[in-house]
Amino acid sequence: MTEENKVVDLLAVFSDLEPSADAVEQLRALGVRDECMNVISGVPVTEAMLGRPAQWTNVPRIAMGGAILGFAAGAFLAFGSPYQYPFPIQVNTHSFTPGPPSVVVLFELTMLGMLLSTFLGVFLDSFFPNYRPMKYVPEISDGKIAILVECSHVDEKKVTDALKKLGAESIAHVEAQHL
Amino acid sequence: MADHKHDAGHAHSEEHFREKHLMLDPLPRGVMNDMVMESMTGKPTWKFWTVVIVLSAIVAYGLVYTWAKMIAEGLGIAGVNRPSYWGIFLVNTVFWIGISHAGTFISAILRVFKAEFRRPFTRAAELMTTFGLVQAGFSVFMHMGRVWLSYWLFPYPNQRMLWPNLHSPLTWDLLAITTYLLSSTMYLFLPLIPDVAMARDRSTGWRKSLYKVLALGFRGTEGEWAHLRNAMNIFAFAIIPVMFSVHTIVSWDFAAATRPGWNSTIFGPYFIVGALHSGMGAAVVVLAVIRSNMKHMDYFIRGEHFDAIGKLMLIISMAWAYFFFNDYMVQWYGGDKWTHQLLHFHEAGPLGWMWFGMLFCNIVVPWAILWNAKWRATPWLVSTVGLIINVGMWFERYIIVPISLTINRMPFTWRMYNPGAEIPLGIGTLALFILLYVLASKVIPLIPVWEVQEGQMAHELKKFGRETVVSVSELE
Amino acid sequence: MIRPEEIKMSAEETGKWGMVINQDICTGCQACVAACAMENNVTFVGEEDSGYGRSMHWIRIERFWEGEYPEVKMTPNQPMLCQQCGSAPCEPVCPAFATVHSTAESLNLQVYNRCVGTRYCANNCPYQVRSFNWRDYERPEPLPNQFNPDVTVRRRGVMEKCTFCIQRIHKAQDKAKSEGREVADGEFTTACAQACPANAIVFGRVDNPQSLVSQLAHKGHGVKHLEELGTLPNVTYFKGG
Numbered sequence A: 001m002t003e004e005n006k007v008v009d010l011l012a013v014f015s016d017l018e019p020s021a022d023a024v025e026q027l028r029a030l031g032v033r034d035e036c037m038n039v040i041s042g043v044p045v046t047e048a049m050l051g052r053p054a055q056w057t058n059v060p061r062i063a064m065g066g067a068i069l070g071f072a073a074g075a076f077l078a079f080g081s082p083y084q085y086p087f088p089i090q091v092n093t094h095s096f097t098p099g100p101p102s103v104v105v106l107f108e109l110t111m112l113g114m115l116l117s118t119f120l121g122v123f124l125d126s127f128f129p130n131y132r133p134m135k136y137v138p139e140i141s142d143g144k145i146a147i148l149v150e151c152s153h154v155d156e157k158k159v160t161d162a163l164k165k166l167g168a169e170s171i172a173h174v175e176a177q178h179l
Numbered sequence B: 001m002a003d004h005k006h007d008a009g010h011a012h013s014e015e016h017f018r019e020k021h022l023m024l025d026p027l028p029r030g031v032m033n034d035m036v037m038e039s040m041t042g043k044p045t046w047k048f049w050t051v052v053i054v055l056s057a058i059v060a061y062g063l064v065y066t067w068a069k070m071i072a073e074g075l076g077i078a079g080v081n082r083p084s085y086w087g088i089f090l091v092n093t094v095f096w097i098g099i100s101h102a103g104t105f106i107s108a109i110l111r112v113f114k115a116e117f118r119r120p121f122t123r124a125a126e127l128m129t130t131f132g133l134v135q136a137g138f139s140v141f142m143h144m145g146r147v148w149l150s151y152w153l154f155p156y157p158n159q160r161m162l163w164p165n166l167h168s169p170l171t172w173d174l175l176a177i178t179t180y181l182l183s184s185t186m187y188l189f190l191p192l193i194p195d196v197a198m199a200r201d202r203s204t205g206w207r208k209s210l211y212k213v214l215a216l217g218f219r220g221t222e223g224e225w226a227h228l229r230n231a232m233n234i235f236a237f238a239i240i241p242v243m244f245s246v247h248t249i250v251s252w253d254f255a256a257a258t259r260p261g262w263n264s265t266i267f268g269p270y271f272i273v274g275a276l277h278s279g280m281g282a283a284v285v286v287l288a289v290i291r292s293n294m295k296h297m298d299y300f301i302r303g304e305h306f307d308a309i310g311k312l313m314l315i316i317s318m319a320w321a322y323f324f325f326n327d328y329m330v331q332w333y334g335g336d337k338w339t340h341q342l343l344h345f346h347e348a349g350p351l352g353w354m355w356f357g358m359l360f361c362n363i364v365v366p367w368a369i370l371w372n373a374k375w376r377a378t379p380w381l382v383s384t385v386g387l388i389i390n391v392g393m394w395f396e397r398y399i400i401v402p403i404s405l406t407i408n409r410m411p412f413t414w415r416m417y418n419p420g421a422e423i424p425l426g427i428g429t430l431a432l433f434i435l436l437y438v439l440a441s442k443v444i445p446l447i448p449v450w451e452v453q454e455g456q457m458a459h460e461l462k463k464f465g466r467e468t469v470v471s472v473s474e475l476e
Numbered sequence C: 001m002i003r004p005e006e007i008k009m010s011a012e013e014t015g016k017w018g019m020v021i022n023q024d025i026c027t028g029c030q031a032c033v034a035a036c037a038m039e040n041n042v043t044f045v046g047e048e049d050s051g052y053g054r055s056m057h058w059i060r061i062e063r064f065w066e067g068e069y070p071e072v073k074m075t076p077n078q079p080m081l082c083q084q085c086g087s088a089p090c091e092p093v094c095p096a097f098a099t100v101h102s103t104a105e106s107l108n109l110q111v112y113n114r115c116v117g118t119r120y121c122a123n124n125c126p127y128q129v130r131s132f133n134w135r136d137y138e139r140p141e142p143l144p145n146q147f148n149p150d151v152t153v154r155r156r157g158v159m160e161k162c163t164f165c166i167q168r169i170h171k172a173q174d175k176a177k178s179e180g181r182e183v184a185d186g187e188f189t190t191a192c193a194q195a196c197p198a199n200a201i202v203f204g205r206v207d208n209p210q211s212l213v214s215q216l217a218h219k220g221h222g223v224k225h226l227e228e229l230g231t232l233p234n235v236t237y238f239k240g241g
Helices: A017-029 A059-083 A099-125 A138-142 A156-165 B004-008 B014-020 B029-041 B046-073 B088-112 B116-142 B147-153 B169-189 B192-201 B205-215 B222-255 B267-293 B303-334 B337-348 B352-369 B379-406 B422-440 B449-458 C031-039 C046-054 C166-178 C191-195 C212-217
Strands: A007-014 A037-041 A145-152 A170-173 B459-464 B467-472 C017-022 C059-062 C078-081 C099-102 C107-110 C201-205 C235-238
Touching: A007 A017, A007 A156, A017 A037, A017 A145, A017 A156, A037 B222, A059 A099, A059 B222, A099 B169, A099 B222, A138 A145, A138 B029, A138 B192, A145 A156, A156 A170, B014 B467, B029 B192, B029 B449, B046 B116, B046 B422, B088 B116, B088 B169, B088 B222, B088 B267, B088 B379, B088 B422, B116 B147, B116 B169, B116 B267, B116 B303, B116 B422, B116 B449, B147 B169, B169 B192, B169 B222, B192 B205, B192 B449, B222 B267, B267 B303, B267 B379, B303 B337, B303 B352, B303 B379, B337 B352, B337 B379, B352 B379, B449 B459, C017 C212, C031 C059, C031 C191, C191 C201, C201 C212, C212 C235
Parallel strands: C017 C235
Antiparallel strands: A007 A145, A007 A170, A037 A145, B459 B467, C017 C201, C059 C078, C099 C107
């Protein structure tokens, strides 16, 4: 890596929404691409509020997949398991695969599959658990909005000035650290 | 603030709103964080240790020792007999599952309908759900004759090539309660991640290590929030039918049986409303206890919250009365001689006082007190009503389980039920519930601070002519 | 793997083994209760537990009376045992398949070693004839010496009930099979019927119109208890004949 295209990470901390939204706009005007920015906040700030591109999330799809798997497991229990016995097991005058109880089993296992995979989806999509060092400052959980900018070391001064002008509380180089 | 004086003449000044509504009384997030941290990390007082030691002793005797003894000697040390094959064990199972319904109601239904007053206490209620379900699990497992073989009830491939009987309401129960316990624990954990991350950022020592593990490396990036928001949305909608199914299936344990007094088609909704009735009552008690015993909680939990829950309690009490009367009316009109015998036994039998006590606690007390807005906003009064409702709902389950079992179609077997080991075991589950809650309150941030801050950002006062009103923006 | 058409639904079957109990000649002597306990290794629960509704007899004599003392009118004694329902409410509610229907014998089976003791079956039995092992009851000497080797000894936490002396049925069937014939009517009987001094209990095949039990059962004034629940019981009672 040569000295010219060395990339630096800047973390600018803002207190309010308005200046952070302006900052995102300003950065884009300075030629920083959206992929090179990330917003870290202590409250959920939607992408629309800051004029950022919508985040792609796989959670609903993973949930749907889990629901299908859960339904399949339920279908096996309800319609398959009664035929797995080495000899027929008869209770009352019920048929082997009774209707209404099968509905109950299908419902419960579908929901279980869906909710388990929704939970799992958050882990997969967010790379949880992740105990590697990361770029972060603890003030963020005080409700601050931080913009993590990845820019070339040439642009550093330009970016810092612009962010400072917009009212950033602090702008600093951040090193990944253990949280 | 200049025109504050002019406003004073009107009913609602700005000051009045600030005092009354948490959402209109914002504090900087850092201050709120510190308040929540301090409520958790404050040095435990002698009072705290006394409570923990006493509860642990009760759990050790009531739950551990008595249960071990019952496993070793058989259910004979309990009071169950023929015909009351199910006793207080099942009463407590239904009771605890009922209590667990309030957490989901508050954090899912109120979230779906964007009821803003839920914000500060969703976590406290969800925690009640999880710990309540643990007690329900204990109660149902200890009533089993051979609990060491209870794994036979789970569906897993085995050498015997046997699967559980899916015709049995108890199997559905197992599936439903497992689903509910897992999903409500996950639903408790998801909104907790940002708060644990907050706690991680401002703690040291063993707490730091604990929160670091629990926070999973959460920073609050756009992506993390988006995934979390999506997941919480799915959970909020999907957990509602799960919750309904759980108590409906519990009611089917009774309704599916061919017994007078049990075989009723209205048991499903009747049980759900009963569950919410006792659950809301328990939630309000928990909130009052938290508020008076933990630092800074009077900022987060205010009269307005008790007022809101009080309204819900009143509505649910009316719904309960409706379902109770519906069930009673149809049974009474049906003309089955065994059902008549049973209804007579409920009201005029040796435990008739319990039947009237149930009506008094579940209907008379809430109706007499909760109609008044000022009384509703009084924590000690509402929580006393909540406690009384819980006594009434426990009576209701006692009437449904052992008292109704006393009367059956074989008069030769009619016999009263006298609880034995059920009493220490039941008290043990109650003590374990409180103990878990007390310990958790030292480790888990009971207030979802980020949700409170989000709410405070969304609320503002707006002027319509001379009147100042609260206005909320939909941020999500 | 079993194909559904291989299984005959129990409702379509005619009950094979059945019982007729004549209440008019029952003296209430409890000989059947004692014989049943001996035959089936039923344990002795003792006075205290028995008085608290934990007696474990598979057959019991129910005594009823009308009026207040001294104007008491005794109604006939009613021996009550598992009715071996054709459509038994106890079966579907067991989560572990510990009580199932035998399509071969049209009996209601109890699988002791599969029972986990939820006691749901007992709650759902309209006849209240199931007994639960509340404890490991002690058998005083010399009772442990007279166990019936053909019957399992049950431990605490397990449900049990009358089996129509299934061990005797199987013994007779095996013997008949080895001799290449059908089981003859009256060749064997249950312990309770064998012990009854008044011959108030008659056991046999109800699907054989020639057998004594089916001739008695079709005499006309027999009743089946709680038939209105649709349980299809296999025991017929006579009273006031």
